[in-house]
Amino acid sequence: MALTTFESVRRGRTPATSPVIEASGLVKRYGQVEAVRGIDLAVGTGELFGFLGPNGAGKSTTIQMLCTLVRPTGGSARVAGFDVVRQRSDVRRHIGLVFQESTLDGHLTAEQNLRFHADVYGMARSSVRSRTDAVLEMVGLADRRGALVRTFSGGMKRRLEIARGLLHSPRVLFLDEPTIGLDPESRAGLWRYVDRLRAEEDITVFLTTHYMDEAERCDRIAIVDDGRIGALDTPSVLKAGVGHDRVRVDTTDDDAAEALLQSRLGVETTREAGVLTVLVPDGEQFVPRLFELGLTIRSVDVTRPTLDDVFLAHTGSRLAAGPSRGGRR
Numbered sequence: 001m002a003l004t005t006f007e008s009v010r011r012g013r014t015p016a017t018s019p020v021i022e023a024s025g026l027v028k029r030y031g032q033v034e035a036v037r038g039i040d041l042a043v044g045t046g047e048l049f050g051f052l053g054p055n056g057a058g059k060s061t062t063i064q065m066l067c068t069l070v071r072p073t074g075g076s077a078r079v080a081g082f083d084v085v086r087q088r089s090d091v092r093r094h095i096g097l098v099f100q101e102s103t104l105d106g107h108l109t110a111e112q113n114l115r116f117h118a119d120v121y122g123m124a125r126s127s128v129r130s131r132t133d134a135v136l137e138m139v140g141l142a143d144r145r146g147a148l149v150r151t152f153s154g155g156m157k158r159r160l161e162i163a164r165g166l167l168h169s170p171r172v173l174f175l176d177e178p179t180i181g182l183d184p185e186s187r188a189g190l191w192r193y194v195d196r197l198r199a200e201e202d203i204t205v206f207l208t209t210h211y212m213d214e215a216e217r218c219d220r221i222a223i224v225d226d227g228r229i230g231a232l233d234t235p236s237v238l239k240a241g242v243g244h245d246r247v248r249v250d251t252t253d254d255d256a257a258e259a260l261l262q263s264r265l266g267v268e269t270t271r272e273a274g275v276l277t278v279l280v281p282d283g284e285q286f287v288p289r290l291f292e293l294g295l296t297i298r299s300v301d302v303t304r305p306t307l308d309d310v311f312l313a314h315t316g317s318r319l320a321a322g323p324s325r326g327g328r329r
């Protein structure tokens, strides 16, 4: 799915393709605790959708409602065209789940784990063999199909879980912090498989993550805080919304540079750690104009707002604060 398709959609809340997940006024209360306070969203077919928020924001509860594991207190949601309350088994047939905690059986082989899942889902025997081959191939585990899962590395187990989540050809794959606890190489490997999967099957991926690089991959992101969505758009629009590019210029004569920047380019400067700093909407367009001033410039660097800045602006905490380790599921 080309990113540009989604980039071209100006209204962040509207997906570029027909919605496969739709939630309207979704609420979940646990006694006095209002875990989810009214979530509205639409996720398009084929989209990689990021659902970000600090610990306790309501992400897992929202996912559990979308996956039919928890019944909403209010509002409604449809997944793959089916209502999450009235058509639970239809929803379940069309979704795949990969949660933080492994539910694989270490005493069974990779293939036996998949077979067991196929039985639970009532898959037709005729399709199980070919589909098992296809998903094991997709996640690079075809040659380990007969090995016991307890001999697998953390990355291999996570890949097998993705294979299992895909076995029944779901339309939506829910990945709840899928790379938590994995080393960088396994994380990169897992994303290679997700990319390949998205290229090969018209699947929608609903992702929660605390990693900025994973959030950057998303076509669109919702930032949820205190049970509500505070922002929803493409990563680039969200970043543009939180501030300016920071251009830091090192010159041979900062006083002269400061005067020229103000008089000729009409920009205010500050000095941060002794370096002349300018905040501008578009650093890339600004830098060539700097060089036209005839200054002797030693170096220039441009820093753009990151998704971490976006997260901080909307939630008051840092995305990079680290993945959650709690689990109530």
Ligand SMILES: Nc1ncnc2c1ncn2[C@@H]1O[C@H](COP(=O)(O)OP(=O)(O)OP(=O)(O)O)[C@@H](O)[C@H]1O
Pocket: 030, 033, 034, 035, 036, 053, 054, 055, 056, 057, 058, 059, 060, 061, 062, 324, 326, 328
């Ligand atoms: N079964 C439950 N009973 C009571 N309160 C709950 C239950 N599940 C969640 N909550 C509360 O609802 C709120 C939202 O929790 P939720 O797990 O959805 O957050 P989260 O965004 O997924 O957090 P994390 O990133 O830590 O997984 C929290 O205050 C949590 O304590």
